[in-house]
Amino acid sequence: MTDDLLWLWIVLGVVLLAGVGSALVAPRLRRRGKGDDGAPTAVDEAPQDTLAPPDVAPVETSPTAPALETPAPVAGRMVRLRDRLARSGSPLGARLLSVLSRTDLTEDDWDELEETLLLADIGAGPAGELLEALRTRVRVEGVREPAAVRELLRSELLNVVDPTMDRTIATTRPVVDGVAKPAVVLVVGVNGTGKTTTVGKLARVLVAEGRTVVLGAADTFRAAAADQLTTWGARVGVETVRSDREGADPAAVAFDAVAKGSRDDVDVVLVDTAGRLQNKAGLMDELGKISRVITREAPLGEVLLVLDATTGQNGMQQAKVFGEVAGVTGIVLTKLDGTAKGGIVVAVQRELGVPVKLVGLGEGPDDLAPFDPEQFVDGLLG
Numbered sequence: 001m002t003d004d005l006l007w008l009w010i011v012l013g014v015v016l017l018a019g020v021g022s023a024l025v026a027p028r029l030r031r032r033g034k035g036d037d038g039a040p041t042a043v044d045e046a047p048q049d050t051l052a053p054p055d056v057a058p059v060e061t062s063p064t065a066p067a068l069e070t071p072a073p074v075a076g077r078m079v080r081l082r083d084r085l086a087r088s089g090s091p092l093g094a095r096l097l098s099v100l101s102r103t104d105l106t107e108d109d110w111d112e113l114e115e116t117l118l119l120a121d122i123g124a125g126p127a128g129e130l131l132e133a134l135r136t137r138v139r140v141e142g143v144r145e146p147a148a149v150r151e152l153l154r155s156e157l158l159n160v161v162d163p164t165m166d167r168t169i170a171t172t173r174p175v176v177d178g179v180a181k182p183a184v185v186l187v188v189g190v191n192g193t194g195k196t197t198t199v200g201k202l203a204r205v206l207v208a209e210g211r212t213v214v215l216g217a218a219d220t221f222r223a224a225a226a227d228q229l230t231t232w233g234a235r236v237g238v239e240t241v242r243s244d245r246e247g248a249d250p251a252a253v254a255f256d257a258v259a260k261g262s263r264d265d266v267d268v269v270l271v272d273t274a275g276r277l278q279n280k281a282g283l284m285d286e287l288g289k290i291s292r293v294i295t296r297e298a299p300l301g302e303v304l305l306v307l308d309a310t311t312g313q314n315g316m317q318q319a320k321v322f323g324e325v326a327g328v329t330g331i332v333l334t335k336l337d338g339t340a341k342g343g344i345v346v347a348v349q350r351e352l353g354v355p356v357k358l359v360g361l362g363e364g365p366d367d368l369a370p371f372d373p374e375q376f377v378d379g380l381l382g
């Protein structure tokens, strides 16, 4: 009886093994050659790697993170602007100096000076003040020496640029109810002036100074703007908060960015916005909502208005609208490398009553400098 049972088990085992073996071998044969009817199967035509056994896991190729860049030091960047202004075709200062150095200045000479100033976009008000001051000093001091004339012009130009204005960017962290919040900087302006680029460059300036930063891509009008900003941030290890939906609520993105900045305990949150609003009421609504929503999470430390220096007086009207609706606290004058008309610095400060704090000097990642009136005037004088 026991022997019979043993044989039964052996026979069952052999049958089972034969079944499993053929089940494994048959598909392999089909893969290698033909189907049952000898015709090539769909599997034959498939690329070889699709036949890998399921227990071989696909290799995860995570995208290689870009190597982090080290932003250039901030000190000395203005020197580059000074040199560029000085080398530009016909520096404002050189023309002013050539007229001022004439003996016995006539009314025609003064008219020529005025015209030169107006052509440099300095604006009628500041031009009048500058000429008045120069007339008085030339009459009283009777300056003739080229070096003395230069010094006289330098000090009067410096006066109209106003070295007393506070040009620091408010990036000191505010403390609310005993908790340190990130300093929030909102960047506004007409589209194409260089807002996104400026936010990216400013992030690099802050990183160069050892600050931690989060970016908010609240320019939801153009999906590419968020991509552009994300790339700027990634290059220096800075995260960007964005919405994947084009046309998403910019205030919601701004809020999320500031909330993330608070959670991550970062020093500064920079928020980029869109500038494509059709009318003043729409602009006021959108920027008003962004500011209100941000301040629920942290105080708004700075509102920077980005202006394109090459648009000269034409950009002033738009600048004024932004100035009225956005509570601007500082100006970023971009593309100063593309104009010899440095006078716009003076005009825009006068029109808006706020200082130029940063200037754009080119398309390079570190072509943004804290504005320095003395270096600027030296550049104008050539």
Ligand SMILES: Nc1nc2c(ncn2[C@@H]2O[C@H](COP(=O)(O)OP(=O)(O)OP(=O)(O)O)[C@@H](O)[C@H]2O)c(=O)[nH]1
Pocket (backbone or CB within 6 Å): 190, 191, 192, 193, 194, 195, 196, 197, 198, 219, 222, 225, 274, 275, 276, 334, 335, 336, 337, 338, 359, 360, 361, 362, 363, 367
């Ligand atoms: N030469 C020069 N070009 C600049 C400067 N700043 C920005 N640009 C260029 O200006 C162009 C527009 O810049 P963006 O930063 O995209 O402008 P934006 O205001 O964000 O534009 P929207 O997103 O359309 O609202 C880009 O080609 C920048 O490289 C600067 O200081 N000098």
